Amino acid sequence: MPVNPIITDHFRCGIGEPLLFLLGPCVIESREMILDIAQEIVAIRDELGIQVVFKASFDKANRTSIDSFRGPGLEAGLDILREVTEQTGLATTTDIHDPTQADPVAQVCKIVQIPAFLARQTDLIKATAIATAKHGSSINVKKPQFIAPQDMMHIIGKCEDSGQSNILATERGTTFGYGHLVNDMQAIPTLQQLGCPVVFDATHSVQKPGGKTTGGNREMIPFLARAAVACGCDAVFMETHPNPDEALSDGPNMLPLRDLRKIIQQLLQIRVLVNEWTGFRK
Numbered sequence: 116m117p118v119n120p121i122i123t124d125h126f127r128c129g130i131g132e133p134l135l136f137l138l139g140p141c142v143i144e145s146r147e148m149i150l151d152i153a154q155e156i157v158a159i160r161d162e163l164g165i166q167v168v169f170k171a172s173f174d175k176a177n178r179t180s181i182d183s184f185r186g187p188g189l190e191a192g193l194d195i196l197r198e199v200t201e202q203t204g205l206a207t208t209t210d211i212h213d214p215t216q217a218d219p220v221a222q223v224c225k226i227v228q229i230p231a232f233l234a235r236q237t238d239l240i241k242a243t244a245i246a247t248a249k250h251g252s253s254i255n256v257k258k259p260q261f262i263a264p265q266d267m268m269h270i271i272g273k274c275e276d277s278g279q280s281n282i283l284a285t286e287r288g289t290t291f292g293y294g295h296l297v298n299d300m301q302a303i304p305t306l307q308q309l310g311c312p313v314v315f316d317a318t319h320s321v322q323k324p325g326g327k328t329t330g331g332n333r334e335m336i337p338f339l340a341r342a343a344v345a346c347g348c349d350a351v352f353m354e355t356h357p358n359p360d361e362a363l364s365d366g367p368n369m370l371p372l373r374d375l376r377k378i379i380q381q382l383l384q385i386r387v388l389v390n391e392w393t394g395f396r397k
Contacts, residue, residue: 116275116280116310117271117274117275117280117281117282117309117310117311118280118281118282119310119311119312120132120312120349121253121281121283121312123225123251123253123281125168125206125225126166126168126206126225127166128166128283128312128349128350129312129349130312130349131390132349133165133166133386134165134166134344134349134350134351134382134383134386135166135167135168135312135314135349135350135351136165136166136167136168136350136351136352136353136379137167137168137170137208137226137255137314137350137351137352137353138156138167138168138169138170138352138353138354138355138375139152139153139156139169139170139171139354139355140152140170140171140354140355140356140362140369141171141172141175141354141356141362141364141365141369142171142172142173142175142184142185142186142363142364142365143171143172143173143186143187143192143195143196144184144186144362144363146195146198148357149171149195149196149199150195150198150199150202151357152355152356152357152372153169153199153202153203153205154202154203155372155375156169156203156205156355156375157203157204157205159375159376159379160205162376163376163379163380163383165379165383167205168205168206168207168208168225168226169196169199169203169205169206169207169208170207170208170209170228170352170354171192171195171196171199171207171209172186172192172209172210172364173186173187173188173189173191173192173193173195173196173209174186174187174188174189174192174212175364176212177212177230177232177233183364184363184364186364189216189219189220192209193219193220193223196209196223196224197223200223206224206225206226207223207224207225207226208224208225208226208227208228208255209224209227209228210227210228210229210230211227211228211229211239211243212230212233212239213239214238214239214241214242214243215242217239217242217243217245217246217247218242218246218249218250220246221243221246221247221249221250221252222250224252225252225253226252226253226254226255226283227243227246227247227252227253227254227255228254228255228256228257228285229243229254229255229256229257230257231257231258231259231260231285231287231319232259232260234256234257234258234259234270235259235262235270237273240256240270240273240274240277241273241276241277243279244273244274244275244277244278244279245277245278245279247279247281248277248278248279248280248281252281253279253281253282253283254274254279254281254282254283255282255283255284255285255314256270256271256274256282256283256284256285257285257287257316257319258284258285258286258287258302258306260287260288260289260290260296261289261290264286264299264301264302264305264306265305265308265309267284267306267309268309271284271309271310271311282311283311283312283313283314283350284306284309284311284312284313284314285313285314285315285316285352286298286302286303286306286313286314286315286316286320286343286348287315287316287319287320287352288316288319288320288322289302290324294323294324295323296319296320296321296322296323296324298320298339298342298343300342300343300346303315303343303346303347303348304346304347307347307349312349312350313347313348313349313350314348314349314350314351314352315339315340315343315344315348315350315351315352316352317336317339317340317343317351317352317353317370318331318333318336318352318353318354318365318368318369318370319352319354319365319368320339321333321335321336321339321368322365322367322368323367331365331366331367331368331369332367332368333359333367333368333369333370333371336353336368336370336378337378337381340353340378340382341381341382341385344382344385344386344389345385345388345389347389347393351382353370353375353378354368354369354370355369355370355371355372355375356369356370356371356372357371357372357373358371359371
């Protein structure tokens, strides 16, 4: 069975533990922007006493249009994420798209993320599980938009068979009709029954796929995040940007940085109630 809770030098996540927050912009637009956002997140972390892992992508390999901005690439991106940790103390996470990226990323990031579209790629899952186990990192697998929550058992099994037990499973919506994702909050306890701590991705869940670029409805982020924490998720993933309307990737479904503190405060209050209901006090 997967480890639950996951307890590391950088975060604790799972049964009875405080909420973990995975926060940061969609993509690395520049070194300066990333470090500025990281410092803002550190200020919120210190004020509210929360657990945070910083998130940003070095390559958005699954953009809709070939003309879309993708990021600085593996080497430059990892240098920037390494600098985030050196300057702020924040652990980092990023997503990978190719098995050859697993080992270098696992050396820098404490959580390596598998995108939802790629979560059934066996070679990618195996390489990431092996690399993260080797370097003392964890793997976060996003549930594909096209499978039922209980079918994540097969992906989790691939991770375990490859030697990794520190596995996070992320709910991020399910394809329903055309250009719309739906969150069935039953997915959170269902995924937890598979043994993993469960992350709720509050920002990709409001995506509206289709067209030249993916749209979204960021106004729905607080509603879905509050519902997910009320349903007992162990971590919340939220992409944030100082000015989402000018972001180079996923702007419509990113949270304005200025709103981050208020939403986190709300989620912390809900988590207290949930832990009281379930007998935990952390």
